[in-house]
Amino acid sequence: MLVLALALLAADPAGAVVTQPNAPKKARSILVMDLSTNAGVDAGTLSTITNTLAVSVQKRPHLSVLTGQDVKRMAQVEADKQVLGCDSASASCIAEIAGAMGADLVLYGDVGKLGDLFVINLNLFDAGQAKAIGRQTVQVKTFD
Numbered sequence: 369m370l371v372l373a374l375a376l377l378a379a380d381p382a383g384a385v386v387t388q389p390n391a392p393k394k395a396r397s398i399l400v401m402d403l404s405t406n407a408g409v410d411a412g413t414l415s416t417i418t419n420t421l422a423v424s425v426q427k428r429p430h431l432s433v434l435t436g437q438d439v440k441r442m443a444q445v446e447a448d449k450q451v452l453g454c455d456s457a458s459a460s461c462i463a464e465i466a467g468a469m470g471a472d473l474v475l476y477g478d479v480g481k482l483g484d485l486f487v488i489n490l491n492l493f494d495a496g497q498a499k500a501i502g503r504q505t506v507q508v509k510t511f512d
Contacts, residue, residue, distance in 0.1 A: 402436030408481025466495035
């Protein structure tokens with residue numbers, strides 16, 4: 369799963385800002401949202417997968433990671449958005465939340481269980497463009 373998430377980022381589809389051919393890339397901020405679950409995954413496992421994903425993404429050069437915990441600190445902003453009718457799954461709402469957190473990119477998804485398989489769906493969202501720029505699904509039996 370983590371290799372998959374990093375593969376999403378490796379292509380740098382959002383395009384890092386480069387001022388000169390040999391200039392270093394500008395650091396991008398990425399918000400790694402808490403993964404949700406649809407079926408068969410307990411809260412502890414889900415939290416561990418989410419935290420492992422965030423740590424792995426943090427190892428990427430030129431990325432500054434914000435986490436779901438950071439979002440919880442901004443819970444009032446999200447609550448205000450919902451009061452105003454902001455659907456948390458809509459592109460404009462994700463862009464607004466990312467903007468409130470100062471994030472360029474948002475990585476979100478879900479983990480489910482089908483028989484003995486974990487199914488992980490990940491989405492990479494560009495807040496500036498207000499659109500998804502990458503989607504991947506992976507199926508694994510174990511996280512070892």
